[in-house]
Amino acid sequence: MTEAAVPARQVEVTEEERVFVASQWQLMWWRFKKHRAAVIAAWVLVFLYVIAVAAEFFSMAHPEDVETSIGYLAPQTIHWFDSGFHPHVKAVSGGIDPESFQRVYETDPDDKIPVHFFVRGFEYKFLGFIKIDRHLMGVPEGYDRAGPYVLGTDRLGRDMWSRLMYGTRVSMSIGLVGVGISLLLGVSLGGVSGFFGGITDTVIQRLIEIVRAVPTLPLWMALAASVPRDWGPLKLYFAITIVISLFAWTDTARVVRGRFLAMREEEFVMAARLAGASTARVIFRHMVPSFASHIITVMSLAIPGMIIAETALSFLGLGLQAPAISYGVLLQAAQNLQAVALYQWLMVPAIAVTVAVLAFNFMGDGIRDAADPYSQ
Amino acid sequence: MLAFLIRRTVLAIFTIFSISIFSFMIIQLPAGDYVDSYILRQIEEGFGGVQRSSAEGLLERKEALRKLYGLDRPMYIQYFKWIGRVVQGRFGQALEYRLPIWDVIKDRLFLTIILAAATIVFTWALAIPIGIYTAVKQRSIADYSFTFVGFLGLATPDFLLALILMYMAFVYFNFSVGGLFSPEFQSVGWSLARAWDLFVHLWIPALILGTSGTAGLIRVMRANLLDELRKPYVVTARAKGLAEWRLIMKYPVRVALNPLVSTIGYLLPYLISGSIIVSVVLSLPTLGPVLLQSLFTQDLFLASSIILLLGVMTVVGTLLSDILLVIIDPRIRIS
Numbered sequence: 001m002t003e004a005a006v007p008a009r010q011v012e013v014t015e016e017e018r019v020f021v022a023s024q025w026q027l028m029w030w031r032f033k034k035h036r037a038a039v040i041a042a043w044v045l046v047f048l049y050v051i052a053v054a055a056e057f058f059s060m061a062h063p064e065d066v067e068t069s070i071g072y073l074a075p076q077t078i079h080w081f082d083s084g085f086h087p088h089v090k091a092v093s094g095g096i097d098p099e100s101f102q103r104v105y106e107t108d109p110d111d112k113i114p115v116h117f118f119v120r121g122f123e124y125k126f127l128g129f130i131k132i133d134r135h136l137m138g139v140p141e142g143y144d145r146a147g148p149y150v151l152g153t154d155r156l157g158r159d160m161w162s163r164l165m166y167g168t169r170v171s172m173s174i175g176l177v178g179v180g181i182s183l184l185l186g187v188s189l190g191g192v193s194g195f196f197g198g199i200t201d202t203v204i205q206r207l208i209e210i211v212r213a214v215p216t217l218p219l220w221m222a223l224a225a226s227v228p229r230d231w232g233p234l235k236l237y238f239a240i241t242i243v244i245s246l247f248a249w250t251d252t253a254r255v256v257r258g259r260f261l262a263m264r265e266e267e268f269v270m271a272a273r274l275a276g277a278s279t280a281r282v283i284f285r286h287m288v289p290s291f292a293s294h295i296i297t298v299m300s301l302a303i304p305g306m307i308i309a310e311t312a313l314s315f316l317g318l319g320l321q322a323p324a325i326s327y328g329v330l331l332q333a334a335q336n337l338q339a340v341a342l343y344q345w346l347m348v349p350a351i352a353v354t355v356a357v358l359a360f361n362f363m364g365d366g367i368r369d370a371a372d373p374y375s376q
Numbered sequence: 377m378l379a380f381l382i383r384r385t386v387l388a389i390f391t392i393f394s395i396s397i398f399s400f401m402i403i404q405l406p407a408g409d410y411v412d413s414y415i416l417r418q419i420e421e422g423f424g425g426v427q428r429s430s431a432e433g434l435l436e437r438k439e440a441l442r443k444l445y446g447l448d449r450p451m452y453i454q455y456f457k458w459i460g461r462v463v464q465g466r467f468g469q470a471l472e473y474r475l476p477i478w479d480v481i482k483d484r485l486f487l488t489i490i491l492a493a494a495t496i497v498f499t500w501a502l503a504i505p506i507g508i509y510t511a512v513k514q515r516s517i518a519d520y521s522f523t524f525v526g527f528l529g530l531a532t533p534d535f536l537l538a539l540i541l542m543y544m545a546f547v548y549f550n551f552s553v554g555g556l557f558s559p560e561f562q563s564v565g566w567s568l569a570r571a572w573d574l575f576v577h578l579w580i581p582a583l584i585l586g587t588s589g590t591a592g593l594i595r596v597m598r599a600n601l602l603d604e605l606r607k608p609y610v611v612t613a614r615a616k617g618l619a620e621w622r623l624i625m626k627y628p629v630r631v632a633l634n635p636l637v638s639t640i641g642y643l644l645p646y647l648i649s650g651s652i653i654v655s656v657v658l659s660l661p662t663l664g665p666v667l668l669q670s671l672f673t674q675d676l677f678l679a680s681s682i683i684l685l686l687g688v689m690t691v692v693g694t695l696l697s698d699i700l701l702v703i704i705d706p707r708i709r710i711s
Contacts, residue, residue, distance in 0.1 A: 206387065206390070209387060209391075210387075210390070210391045210394050212642070212645070213391050213641070213645060213690060213691055213694055214391070214395060214645060214687055214690065214691075215644075215645040215646070215648035215649040215652075215686055215687070215690050216645065216649055217648075217649030217650070217652050217653060218648075218649070218652060218667060218682070218683045218686050218687075219398065219683065221652070221667065221668065221671055222402045222671060222679060222680075222683060225671035225672070225674075225679075226402070304531070308533045311533060312533060312535060312653050315535060315653075316653065316656060316668055317672070318668075318671065331536075331539075334539055335657075337542060337543065337546055340539070340543050341543060341546055341547050344543075347539070347540070347543070350536045350539065350540070353533065353536065354528075354531055354532050354533075354536065357531040357532075357533070358527065358528065358531035361527060361530060361531055362527070
């Protein structure tokens with residue numbers, strides 16, 4: 001309806017009336033916005049997924065560039081000002097201490113290496129098809145090094161910051177893909193269970209109870225261990241994702257079934273049926289929209305579990321393998337307590353995991369509260 | 377009530393049955409069977425003149441071995457033979473350890489159970505008082521800070537917590553948290569002193585394992601108690617002049633505690649999962665490290681035995697918590 005069509009009947013819509021005419025999704029959005037922690041968490045997640053999409057752009061060096069001469073280099077500070085705005089890092093040179101056999105690095109305060117924005121670096125395909133070589137920050141060409149190493153380097157001298165960016169892509173996307181698969185399983189099994197009822201329902205319900213009663217990690221470990229080790233990174237990625245989602249669909253199935261059963265008796269479903277709507281229309285036009293919010297809630301609360309599962313499996317050496325980079329693969333380096341004690345920055349991926357999981361939990365909480373807009 | 381117990385028991389048996397099938401499937405997963413890997417090992421080690429025999433002789437030998445182990449039989453017969461042996465406690469031989477599987481895992485199984493039990497006790501001992509406190513003092517600073525710490529506890533994976541704790545203990549106190557026994561009690565028989573030593577070492581892994589469970593339980597306890605506190609009987613009791621703490625502890629807390637017992641059901645699978653990875657990080661002598669090792673060495677009989685035992689342990693624990701729930705909650709008993 002355009003404004004010109006009804007100028008005479010334009011009335012001041014009060015706050016209360018707005019609530020009455022608002023759609024379900026609008027109500028949810030208003031309630032979600034009031035949940036401050038959830039909104040912050042949502043922004044954190046947006047940030048993480050932007051990194052996941054454009055990991056190469058945020059990288060300052062190629063994550064596989066091995067430079068053993070600067071192994072276990074401590075994080076470098078970027079000095080932003082030097083008679084004006086000239087971001088730079090101080091050059092380091094190092095070697096092995098003959099007594100302790102530890103790496104020691106010396107900073108040369110006079111040798112400044114500039115750090116530029118939108119610098120040219122290794123070439124990559126942005127979004128998979130746009131060929132560019134620009135990176136957010138980095139050392140311009142002509143200097144004999146990549147970096148700056150803001151999160152230090154690992155044993156082989158690979159840039160931890162860039163590896164963390166790539167790890168974010170893999171770990172965060174495993175959560176999404178895994179939830180997608182378990183959503184498929186959960187909605188179809190839960191829907192069938194709630195729709196047909198009877199023996200089908202009983203069988204699926206028992207199956208859900210069994211899956212829930214079993215400790216999942218041993219099963220994950222066994223299944224992940226049976227995935228052939230010589231599979232390529234991409235194949236392994238999907239295999240591990242499927243393994244994880246195999247035991248994670250039960251929550252979705254329970255919610256879908258419960259809503260289906262409750263909704264069958266609802267008056268608006270009855271009304272739609274009496275008005276002559278077909279079964280498909282009743283399900284997809286009337287029933288699904290009213291429990292879609294519940295599914296979104298369950299999903300957003302299921303993703304952190306998947307991220308933790310992948311991290312745990314990869315950490316144990318049963319999940320993704322070395323050429324692939326994920327939070328779990330990065331944390332394998334932290335298994336060595338001696339190394340962590342000396343080179344604390346190896347633990348940074350643990351912070352990333354915790355932040356991601358915390359953000360999903362807070363956002364899921366906010367969505368759960370918002371999903372029922374009429375509750376107080 | 378009897379019907380409830382029977383239903384639960386039948387479901388438990390059915391669950392164990394499903395887990396056993398799954399465990400058996402794990403044995404079958406890799407290409408080839410036990411005889412293939414056995415012959416391969418023999419060739420590698422150059423035993424029994426296998427190396428010198430012809431391809432035909434090898435094939436003949438394989439067939440003979442298959443017959444001997446019953447591997448030529450249909451799958452379901454193999455399954456029943458395997459489960460028949462397992463029920464009698466004969467799990468077979470652990471390849472790497474060159475010991476019967478039962479000898480490898482029996483101590484570790486015991487310690488896994490102890491660890492799980494200690495964690496549950498720890499979780500409850502912490503969650504119930506905090507839950508009560510945060511419900512009674514709702515919207516206080518303590519309430520908000522416990523909520524935040526609880527969220528953090530939920531979000532931090534167990535094994536990361538273990539890593540961080542180990543790191544802190546190592547760097548700041550120069551003390552190693554790993555293990556469940558002091559070196560002098562590592563491999564001696566059970567005594568009172570050894571049990572005490574275990575008790576002293578147990579609280580750190582229990583703390584790590586219990587964090588997320590505790591965080592979850594605090595929220596459940598708080599929500600339950602908040603529901604109860606608004607009920608008219610609480611108002612009546614207060615109007616009659618009952619002292620506030622006495623009033624809270626005597627009625628609403630007892631009602632709010634009931635649903636907590638049923639949480640063992642979902643806490644236990646979670647704990648067992650967590651204990652495996654935490655044990656690997658802290659190198660605790662539980663089933664976790666052996667399971668991981670057996671998966672790496674492809675000793676699938678050992679792996680599937682452990683998975684079966686972990687499953688049985690979880691299911692039995694859940695069944696016990698169901699029975700406990702029936703005993704303490706008359707509403708279930710009557711309906």
